[in-house]
Amino acid sequence: MAAATVLLLAGCGGEATAGQGGSGTLRVATSALAASVDPMAELSASYLRSVGAAEGLMRTRADGTVAPELAEKVEATSPTVWTATLRPGLTFWKGGTVDAAAVVASMERARTENTLAAGLLKDVTVAATGDRTVTFTTKQPSHSLPSALSHYQMVVHNVASYPDGASGTDAAVADLTGPYRITGFESDRRMVLERNERWWGGTPGVARVEVQKVGDPQARAQIALSGQAEIVQDLPTDRAKELAAAPGMSLVAKPAANTVTVYLNPASTAAPALADPRVRQALAWGVDRQEVVDLATNGLSVPAPSWLASNPAFPDATAQGYVRFDKATAERLLDEAGWTLGADGKRAKAGQKLALRLLTFGVEAATGEVLQAQWARLGIDVQVRNVESSLINQSIEKGDWDAVTQAWTTLGDTAKLIAAQIGPSGAANHGGYTDPRIDGLLAQAAGAPREDQRTAAVYDLNRLMVELAPSIPVHPRVLATGVSDKVTGFVAHPLQYENIVQPTMTLG
Amino acid sequence: MRVTRWGTGYGLFAVGAALVGLMVALAVAAPLIDRYDPAAQGVGPALAGPSVEHWLGTDRFGRDLAARVLHGGRTTLLATAAALALVVSVGTLVGAAVAAVGSIVDRLARRLFDLLVAFPVMVVALALVGLWGPSLATALAGVLIVLWAPFARLSRSLVRTALAEPSAVAARALGAGRWRLLRYEVWPRLRGPVLVLAAVEAAQLIGVVAGLSFLGLGAQPPSAEWGAMLQEGRAALWSAPHLVLAPGIAVLVTVLGLTCMAEGLRDMLDRAGQAVPE
Numbered sequence: 001m002a003a004a005t006v007l008l009l010a011g012c013g014g015e016a017t018a019g020q021g022g023s024g025t026l027r028v029a030t031s032a033l034a035a036s037v038d039p040m041a042e043l044s045a046s047y048l049r050s051v052g053a054a055e056g057l058m059r060t061r062a063d064g065t066v067a068p069e070l071a072e073k074v075e076a077t078s079p080t081v082w083t084a085t086l087r088p089g090l091t092f093w094k095g096g097t098v099d100a101a102a103v104v105a106s107m108e109r110a111r112t113e114n115t116l117a118a119g120l121l122k123d124v125t126v127a128a129t130g131d132r133t134v135t136f137t138t139k140q141p142s143h144s145l146p147s148a149l150s151h152y153q154m155v156v157h158n159v160a161s162y163p164d165g166a167s168g169t170d171a172a173v174a175d176l177t178g179p180y181r182i183t184g185f186e187s188d189r190r191m192v193l194e195r196n197e198r199w200w201g202g203t204p205g206v207a208r209v210e211v212q213k214v215g216d217p218q219a220r221a222q223i224a225l226s227g228q229a230e231i232v233q234d235l236p237t238d239r240a241k242e243l244a245a246a247p248g249m250s251l252v253a254k255p256a257a258n259t260v261t262v263y264l265n266p267a268s269t270a271a272p273a274l275a276d277p278r279v280r281q282a283l284a285w286g287v288d289r290q291e292v293v294d295l296a297t298n299g300l301s302v303p304a305p306s307w308l309a310s311n312p313a314f315p316d317a318t319a320q321g322y323v324r325f326d327k328a329t330a331e332r333l334l335d336e337a338g339w340t341l342g343a344d345g346k347r348a349k350a351g352q353k354l355a356l357r358l359l360t361f362g363v364e365a366a367t368g369e370v371l372q373a374q375w376a377r378l379g380i381d382v383q384v385r386n387v388e389s390s391l392i393n394q395s396i397e398k399g400d401w402d403a404v405t406q407a408w409t410t411l412g413d414t415a416k417l418i419a420a421q422i423g424p425s426g427a428a429n430h431g432g433y434t435d436p437r438i439d440g441l442l443a444q445a446a447g448a449p450r451e452d453q454r455t456a457a458v459y460d461l462n463r464l465m466v467e468l469a470p471s472i473p474v475h476p477r478v479l480a481t482g483v484s485d486k487v488t489g490f491v492a493h494p495l496q497y498e499n500i501v502q503p504t505m506t507l508g
Numbered sequence: 509m510r511v512t513r514w515g516t517g518y519g520l521f522a523v524g525a526a527l528v529g530l531m532v533a534l535a536v537a538a539p540l541i542d543r544y545d546p547a548a549q550g551v552g553p554a555l556a557g558p559s560v561e562h563w564l565g566t567d568r569f570g571r572d573l574a575a576r577v578l579h580g581g582r583t584t585l586l587a588t589a590a591a592l593a594l595v596v597s598v599g600t601l602v603g604a605a606v607a608a609v610g611s612i613v614d615r616l617a618r619r620l621f622d623l624l625v626a627f628p629v630m631v632v633a634l635a636l637v638g639l640w641g642p643s644l645a646t647a648l649a650g651v652l653i654v655l656w657a658p659f660a661r662l663s664r665s666l667v668r669t670a671l672a673e674p675s676a677v678a679a680r681a682l683g684a685g686r687w688r689l690l691r692y693e694v695w696p697r698l699r700g701p702v703l704v705l706a707a708v709e710a711a712q713l714i715g716v717v718a719g720l721s722f723l724g725l726g727a728q729p730p731s732a733e734w735g736a737m738l739q740e741g742r743a744a745l746w747s748a749p750h751l752v753l754a755p756g757i758a759v760l761v762t763v764l765g766l767t768c769m770a771e772g773l774r775d776m777l778d779r780a781g782q783a784v785p786e
Contacts, residue, residue: 242747
């Protein structure tokens with residue numbers, strides 16, 4: 001591949017370009033807030049990005065594709081080299097120049113200080129080859145580097161402003177590039193931002209942003225209804241009807257790029273039936289996803305027949321997998337597996353009842369309850385417990401679990417994300433599923449020379465997940481945001497950290 | 509001024525007993541009254557208000573709220589009654605035994621009772637739920653660990669007092685056996701105060717059971733339980749207030765009834781000249 005492949009080009013300023021700056025204060029209520037003004041601290045970068053403070057070389061568009069952000073363009077100049085050209089005239093908030101050397105320093109600090117960033121930059125050498133040119137050299141040909149650069153943890157920051165021992169809670173320490181600069185900060189509680197007049201995309205739409213963390217979802221709903229904030233993030237779906245009908249605001253609901261999935265443990269001693277793929281498939285066919293969506297999310301989400309279905313960059317995934325509710329198939333598979341229906345309406349085999357324990361977390365409690373009722377109609381006894389996520393992780397570590405709900409993101413480096421689901425020792429391959437076809441397809445998805453070949457391999461892997469049934473996709477999570485009628489320019493995004501404060505927003 | 513029967517606590521007790529009796533009767537008759545499976549989803553439209561078809565409306569899963577309130581009563585009242593029976597019998601027997609044995613056992617036991625009484629029931633229940641995971645049985649186990657102590661402390665005190673009464677001393681001097689003393693000297697002085705305390709603790713227990721379920725630490729889905737139903741309904745308080753009103757009124761009426769019974773009993777026993785617990 002001698003010819004340089006110009007992968008991505010931004011239009012002048014691209015979609016992020018702001019218009020004329022307006023006045024006023026935008027009040028935002030969120031469910032979580034940055035713990036530190038240092039983007040390399042834990043639980044910080046994504047939140048800094050979500051409030052318009054931090055940017056990376058690339059960003060993810062609402063349609064799932066990636067586009068340049070601080071970079072003007074990113075091109076593959078050889079099979080193992082990607083070259084990013086920075087926009088001209090970029091500056092940090094405090095006036096320092098964002099040149100190639102500053103970007104390299106930022107990347108290297110990220111690699112050293114943050115494990116997530118270290119994973120994204122593994123086997124990648126970053127070098128400045130000009131004032132505005134940064135090269136990323138990989139050991140193996142990599143097609144996913146632009147996607148890695150769009151990850152929230154890859155935000156560009158001024159390393160000189162974050163010396164060792166600097167306070168992560170001092171707003172004066174922060175030096176990033178986003179359209180809004182931090183002027184007040186209380187860790188995980190409150191943040192005040194003001195318009196960055198030096199921003200490369202023009203003048204951001206509002207003069208000041210006040211972000212307040214409100215942990216209780218019901219309290220956030222009340223704030224939205226009472227108009228105490230112009231943007232209220234992460235609203236409870238069980239109040240959708242009331243919020244949608246409220247005057248002076250709109251409820252903007254977007255299925256997130258993550259699929260609420262029931263992971264199944266084939267090695268469970270309490271539910272040995274799960275070792276049989278026919279039982280796992282029966283559970284999947286026995287889910288009426290539309291009913292789950294209607295009852296558990298008030299119709300704000302959509303059914304996900306396959307794991308990848310929540311990724312907008314792979315629209316055909318919505319036609320793969322469990323595309324319909326098929327109770328007859330579920331019953332047939334259970335009968336074939338020897339789990340027959342008794343007079344009491346329960347299925348059993350050799351005197352043992354078909355039962356399993358389902359652990360759910362947070363908003364997935366409602367999904368768990370609907371699944372419990374649907375599987376009960378198949379004769380399966382399901383005990384549902386809504387617990388803390390730490391308890392789910394502990395149960396998985398101990399091997400003492402039958403089924404758990406989790407919602408891993410589907411948007412990003414797709415080959416790696418699928419590898420996490422069914423690859424050997426994948427972080428979400430809780431059941432340790434294996435298949436001889438997986439490795440080859442993963443290699444194809446990550447390294448095939450043509451994009452259509454890589455895409456085909458991703459779809460094949462998605463299909464394989466349906467066949468192996470290590471987990472049951474149900475629906476994407478919902479990003480429900482309350483947006484005041486005073487706000488214009490809010491764009492819903494499938495990624496939470498791209499979804500709150502945007503430079504294009506103005507206050508009417 | 510003439511003191512009527514109502515003024516002596518009978519009236520309050522009667523009102524309380526009627527309210528509690530009504531709730532118990534509804535819970536017992538639930539399978540005969542309700543027309544829907546309390547766990548069945550989609551029997552009606554989600555979040556529908558009260559109607560002829562669904563007397564108290566439906567919840568977010570389209571479940572019939574009347575069936576859930578009635579069956580929730582069974583869960584709450586049965587759990588409370590079982591736990592109460594256990595703590596009353598264990599506490600009373602332990603307290604009486606300690607009082608009868610006396611000496612160092614009595615002194616040590618007294619310290620233990622005081623220690624346990626100082627423990628908040630909710631905190632112990634939460635600790636057990638943290639250890640073993642959320643369930644109604646676990647939450648009740650936490651209640652049992654602590655709640656027998658007030659009964660033990662009360663019965664110990666009453667038994668000691670009763671055994672020191674001149675009539676008991678005389679009976680013993682005349683050769684009355686242990687059972688005779690218990691039957692004629694101790695039991696009449698014990699039953700009233702223990703009943704009052706049981707009624708007071710029952711009201712508290714209902715609050716604890718409902719409270720733990722409200723926090724998601726007690727009854728688990730799809731069980732209907734008043735506290736869990738309050739939690740489910742809280743989200744739609746303004747758009748579908750019937751979700752909260754139905755279980756809320758059920759808890760209110762039951763606790764009010766038990767409190768009236770306890771207060772009435774206390775007044776009645778005060779009139780009768782018995783020492784009663786505050």
